[in-house]
Amino acid sequence: MSETIFPITDAMQIADDDDVAVALHPLEAGHTVRVGAYMITLGQDIPAGHKFALVPIKTGSAVRRYRAPIGIAQADIAVGEHVHSHNLHTALAGERAYAFSGEKVATAQEAGPERQFMGYRRADGSVGTRNELWILPTVGCVGRLGERLAVSGNRMAAGRIDGVHAFNHPFGCSQLGADLDGTAAILASLAMNPNAGGLLLLGLGCESNQLDALLTRIPEARRDRLRVVRAQSESDEFAAGEAAMEELIAVMAADARTPAPLSDLRLGVKCGGSDAMSGLTANPLIGRMADAVTDAGGTAILTEIPEIFGAETLLLERATSRDVFDRLSALVNGFKRYFIDHGEPVSENPSPGNIAGGITTLEEKSLGAVQKGGVAPVSDVILYGERVAHTGLTVLEAPGNDAVSTTALAAAGATITLFSTGRGTPLGSPVPTVKIASNSALADRKPGWIDFDAGQALNIGMDAAAGALLDRIVAIASGESARNEANDERAIGIWKRGVTL
Numbered sequence: 242m243s244e245t246i247f248p249i250t251d252a253m254q255i256a257d258d259d260d261v262a263v264a265l266h267p268l269e270a271g272h273t274v275r276v277g278a279y280m281i282t283l284g285q286d287i288p289a290g291h292k293f294a295l296v297p298i299k300t301g302s303a304v305r306r307y308r309a310p311i312g313i314a315q316a317d318i319a320v321g322e323h324v325h326s327h328n329l330h331t332a333l334a335g336e337r338a339y340a341f342s343g344e345k346v347a348t349a350q351e352a353g354p355e356r357q358f359m360g361y362r363r364a365d366g367s368v369g370t371r372n373e374l375w376i377l378p379t380v381g382c383v384g385r386l387g388e389r390l391a392v393s394g395n396r397m398a399a400g401r402i403d404g405v406h407a408f409n410h411p412f413g414c415s416q417l418g419a420d421l422d423g424t425a426a427i428l429a430s431l432a433m434n435p436n437a438g439g440l441l442l443l444g445l446g447c448e449s450n451q452l453d454a455l456l457t458r459i460p461e462a463r464r465d466r467l468r469v470v471r472a473q474s475e476s477d478e479f480a481a482g483e484a485a486m487e488e489l490i491a492v493m494a495a496d497a498r499t500p501a502p503l504s505d506l507r508l509g510v511k512c513g514g515s516d517a518m519s520g521l522t523a524n525p526l527i528g529r530m531a532d533a534v535t536d537a538g539g540t541a542i543l544t545e546i547p548e549i550f551g552a553e554t555l556l557l558e559r560a561t562s563r564d565v566f567d568r569l570s571a572l573v574n575g576f577k578r579y580f581i582d583h584g585e586p587v588s589e590n591p592s593p594g595n596i597a598g599g600i601t602t603l604e605e606k607s608l609g610a611v612q613k614g615g616v617a618p619v620s621d622v623i624l625y626g627e628r629v630a631h632t633g634l635t636v637l638e639a640p641g642n643d644a645v646s647t648t649a650l651a652a653a654g655a656t657i658t659l660f661s662t663g664r665g666t667p668l669g670s671p672v673p674t675v676k677i678a679s680n681s682a683l684a685d686r687k688p689g690w691i692d693f694d695a696g697q698a699l700n701i702g703m704d705a706a707a708g709a710l711l712d713r714i715v716a717i718a719s720g721e722s723a724r725n726e727a728n729d730e731r732a733i734g735i736w737k738r739g740v741t742l
Contacts, residue, residue: 290599369435380413413450420739426626429458430652439489446473504538509655516598516663520609523661551604644734669725
C-alpha cells in the first residue's frame with residue numbers, strides 16, 4: 242500500500258463518501274475551507290475536533306463517517322453547518338442478530354525488517370518486559386500492608402530488579418458467587434503475568450477470597466516465584482512480608498534481559514478520554530502496531546466491549562472460525578443485555594469529555610476505537626479474568642472504564658499496553674502503559690503524561706509516524722520507562738458486578 246501523507250489543511254475527511262469532515266483547529270463562521278473535492282463556506286464556528294457537513298443532510302438520514310453511519314440526523318443540516326449532539330442522534334438500540342459469512346483465512350501482511358526487544362524469558366516460554374515483584378492482596382483489609390511492604394521492598398531491591406509494586410483494591414470480602422469469582426480470577430491471572438518475576442500474595446485469613454482457593458488457580462510451575470503471607474497467622478506480618486520479599490528478590494536478581502523477537506510481545510490496546518482526532522491519528526497508529534506484532538506471530542488484545550457497539554460487524558467479518566464468530570456476537574449481545582437489565586441504554590457512551598472533544602454518538606466513537614485492532618483476523622474471544630491462549634488478535638470481555646480495562650489487559654497477559662488519548666490521563670496499569678496523544682496540542686501541554694505524539698502523523702505521514710512509534714515501543718519493552726512508570730502511576734481496578742453483603 243502506498244503511503245498517504247495527510248495534507249496540512251483546516252479540516253479532514255476520511256473517505257470520499259463521508260458526509261462530514263473534522264476541523265483540525267478552530268474554524269470561524271464565514272471561513273472557506275477546501276476538503277478534498279469540496280470548497281465549503283462555514284455557516285457556524287466549528288470547534289477543533291468537531292464535524293461540519295460537506296453535503297446537505299435531510300432529517301432522518303444516516304450521517305456517514307469512517308465509511309459507515311454514525312447516527313441519524315434530527316434536523317435538516319446545511320452544508321458548512323456544525324454536526325454534533327444538537328442535530329445528530331445514535332441509531333443504536335438493543336441486541337442484534339448477526340449472520341456468519343464464512344471463515345476468515347489469516348494471511349500474513351508484508352513483513353518489514355525483523356525487530357527485537359530485550360526481555361525476560363520465563364520458565365513457561367513467555368517473555369516479560371519487566372522483572373518486578375508484585376504484591377497482590379486477596380482482600381482490601383491488607384491492601385495498605387502491601388503498600389507499606391512495597392516501600393521497604395524497593396529499598397532492598399534497588400539495583401537488583403526492576404521494582405516492587407503493590408496493587409491495592411477494596412474487594413475480596415463480602416462478595417458472593419460470580420462477583421467473588423471475578424475478583425479471584427483477575428488476581429490469579431495477574432499473578433501469571435510475565436512481567437511479575439516474583440509474587441507475594443497477602444491474605445488476611447477471614448475473607449471470602451480465601452488464599453488456599455486462590456492458590457489452586459495458579460499453576461504449580463509458578464510456585465517457585467511465589468510466596469504467601471497470612472496476616473492473622475503471623476505475630477509480625479510486616480516482618481514476614483519482608484522476609485518473603487528478600488527470598489524472592491534473591492532469586493529474581495539472577496534474571497537478565499535477552500534478545501526476543503517481536504512475536505514474543507503481548508500488546509494490549511486501549512483508549513481513554515478520546516476526541517475526534519483519536520480515530521484519525523492515534524487509534525490507526527495503534528492498529529498498525531497491533532498488525533506489526535500479529536504479523537510477526539505475536540499477540541494483540543482488544544477490549545472495551547461497549548466501545549465496540551456500532552462497529553462490531555467490522556470485527557465479526559474478521560473472525561477466523563464460526564466458533565469465534567459465535568462467541569464474539571454472544572459477547573457483544575451479552576454486554577448489551579447487561580446494560581438493558583440495569584435499565585441503561587446501550588448508547589449511554591460517549592462520555593462528557595468525549596462529547597466536548599467532538600465525538601457525538603457511540604457509533605462514531607466505536608468506529609474510531611476498533612481501529613486499534615488493526616486489520617488482523619480475530620483469532621479468539623476470552624472472558625473477563627481469562628488469559629490469552631492464541632497468537633493474533635484476541636477480543637477480551639471488559640468494560641470501557643480505564644482502570645478496569647487496563648487491569649483486565651494485564652491479567653490477560655499483556656506485557657505492554659498502548660493507550661490512546663485525546664484529553665490526557667496520568668493513569669497507569671501494572672504493565673507499562675504507553676500514552677499516545679491524538680493531537681500535538683495535548684502532547685505539548687502534558688509532556689509528563691504523554692509518551693508519543695500521534696498528531697505528528699498529520700504532517701509527516703502515517704508510515705513515518707508508525708516507524709517512530711514502533712521504535713518507542715521497542716525501547717520501552719526493553720526497559721526504558723513509560724511516563725506512567727516514571728510518575729509511579731500504577732494501579733488496578735476490579736470489575737464489581739454483584740451483590741455486596
